[in-house]
Amino acid sequence: TQLLEQSPQFLSIQEGENLTVYCNSSSVFSSLQWYRQEPGEGPVLLVTVVTGGEVKKLKRLTFQFGDARKDSSLHITAAQPGDTGLYLCAPNFGNEKLTFGTGTRLTIIP
């Protein structure tokens, strides 16, 4: 059984600050997706990382895939109120289904 942990569970920061959220697994995964979900909506795919050590940038968001392929992080620079949402990581353990973490609920205070 793969254990998946996202931290922190909740994060509330002021607009303009930087933040990092984490996704850790007890098992190696072949790839990982990050999603953002707003209340009452389905998750929206942000990025897929597939190579250990990979870093991907999406405007103010930087995604990193750990060298050991068991962890990932998402760093947001100069957070804006529009970044508010539930950030979910979803590692792929080599099968068709994605296993989602419980997410980090991020609130950006204007």
Add this chain to the structure above:
Amino acid sequence: DTGVSQNPRHKITKRGQNVTFRCDPISEHNRLYWYRQTLGQGPEFLTYFQNEAQLEKSRLLSDRFSAERPKGSFSTLEIQRTEQGDSAMYLCASSLFPGELFFGEGSRLTVL
């Protein structure tokens, strides 16, 4: 709009009634997934189709739940004899490649 479409968006029903949700995936996507999400949790996998074949079912999917994808296009998820514990958001997703899921807006079920 060519995204994943789900309906109804909201359903309120009494315990013991049957409900059915429909999902229309992105047209060229051959993979279709159903997930369930309760408050404060991430989505939990229910079942997966490749074309019309149901290839995997979670143990969460009790005998009261059935999903179909008769022609490899739209899918339905039926819950029979609903219970209060079935109250959740039911999410459908489709994909062309393994792992990169595109979700619909979900169908929220409330069982009274």
